[in-house]
Amino acid sequence: MSKFLSDRLSELKAYKPGEQPRDEKFIKLNTNESPYPPSKGVIEAINSTEVEDLRLYSDPTCKDLRSVLAEYLEVKFNNIICGNGSDEILSFIYIAFCDKQTGVCYPEITYGFYPVLSNLYGIEAMEIPLKSDFSINADDYCNVGRTIIIANPNAPTGICLSLDEIEKIIKTNSRNIVVIDEAYVDFGGVSAIELIKKYENLIVVQTFSKSRSLAGGRLGFAVANERIIEDLETVRNSINPYNVNRLTLVAGKASIENQSYYDSNCHRIILIRKSTVDMLKKLGFEITDSKANFIFVRHNKISGSAIYEQLKQRGILVRHFDKPSINDYVRITIGTEEEMAKLVIELKELLT
Numbered sequence: 001m002s003k004f005l006s007d008r009l010s011e012l013k014a015y016k017p018g019e020q021p022r023d024e025k026f027i028k029l030n031t032n033e034s035p036y037p038p039s040k041g042v043i044e045a046i047n048s049t050e051v052e053d054l055r056l057y058s059d060p061t062c063k064d065l066r067s068v069l070a071e072y073l074e075v076k077f078n079n080i081i082c083g084n085g086s087d088e089i090l091s092f093i094y095i096a097f098c099d100k101q102t103g104v105c106y107p108e109i110t111y112g113f114y115p116v117l118s119n120l121y122g123i124e125a126m127e128i129p130l131k132s133d134f135s136i137n138a139d140d141y142c143n144v145g146r147t148i149i150i151a152n153p154n155a156p157t158g159i160c161l162s163l164d165e166i167e168k169i170i171k172t173n174s175r176n177i178v179v180i181d182e183a184y185v186d187f188g189g190v191s192a193i194e195l196i197k198k199y200e201n202l203i204v205v206q207t208f209s210k211s212r213s214l215a216g217g218r219l220g221f222a223v224a225n226e227r228i229i230e231d232l233e234t235v236r237n238s239i240n241p242y243n244v245n246r247l248t249l250v251a252g253k254a255s256i257e258n259q260s261y262y263d264s265n266c267h268r269i270i271l272i273r274k275s276t277v278d279m280l281k282k283l284g285f286e287i288t289d290s291k292a293n294f295i296f297v298r299h300n301k302i303s304g305s306a307i308y309e310q311l312k313q314r315g316i317l318v319r320h321f322d323k324p325s326i327n328d329y330v331r332i333t334i335g336t337e338e339e340m341a342k343l344v345i346e347l348k349e350l351l352t
């Protein structure tokens with residue numbers, strides 16, 4: 001730390017991304033990327049004309065992308081804002097809708113970026129424990145009088161709340177914003193997007209990083225009523241009006257136009273998730289009911305950190321969280337059939 005760092009930030013603990021090794025010697029099951037490449041349409045969209053046009057700024061309104069997204073999601077153009085990853089959208093939401101008086105609220109076990117943002121923006125956070133089976137008790141979130149953020153499916157458990165439970169939370173917090181982070185919704189969840197027509201306090205956040213194979217393109221978006229989007233646009237235009245680059249804009253648009261390719265990838269991942277769960281259960285693993293492109297597992301014969309370390313020695317990266325309540329667990333991204341077969345072989349070996 002330099003002597004110049006603002007006092008406000010002296011205690012800041014930044015988000016720790018999962019390992020991103022530069023070489024390819026690992027089977028990478030640690031950051032929930034897609035094992036499949038972007039669609040042909042996406043690859044063709046990033047052509048030399050687009051690259052030459054990089055001398056020009058990108059469209060600050062993301063018009064073409066928002067138009068195809070609006071049609072696909074059956075909402076209006078003005079119900080959508082795009083961001084440089086959904087992490088940026090979350091940041092805009094914190095700036096626009098979280099203040100010191102009301103504070104925020106989210107599950108005690110959830111996406112690690114929420115506490116980082118609370119810290120960065122100086123927002124007091126209430127962290128609500130999960131039930132013993134790691135599910136969220138929706139009643140805990142009724143009438144809390146704070147900005148609420150819920151990942152649905154939750155991370156790193158993969159467990160979903162039903163749309164009815166989500167609606168109850170939105171309805172009982174009508175004076176506050178409720179953010180539903182649907183990063184993993186395409187792998188078996190149900191989106192709350194249709195509820196934006198009924199509730200003015202709802203923001204649904206989604207990303208192209210997981211189900212759309214564009215983690216490196218950095219693209220996320222939020223859907224909400226147009227006054228909310230207007231506020232978020234004001235924040236966005238005050239920080240970075242060209243926040244989505246030209247190549248990502250055309251890639252994102254092409255990805256929506258190639259919907260059936262992504263639907264079939266998600267379908268494949270759901271099937272591989274199911275077969276992986278079946279195989280690991282036979283090896284004695286306990287596994288949460290994940291509706292995401294990862295599974296969250298533990299074994300009573302070996303600690304979470306040992307699974308992580310020993311898989312790494314065997315060339316497989318998974319994610320371990322150094323947090324007492326989930327110390328025994330590792331989170332494993334669903335990869336290809338071949339990658340998961342290798343994982344199962346290695347796990348079987350290290351258990352004997």
Ligand SMILES: *Cc1c(COP(=O)(O)O)cnc(C)c1O
Pocket residue numbers: 084085086087088111151155181183206207208209215218219220
């Ligand atoms: C991956 C993830 C995000 C962030 O994705 P971006 O790459 O920034 O779009 C947001 N929320 C959750 C719960 C995630 O797992």
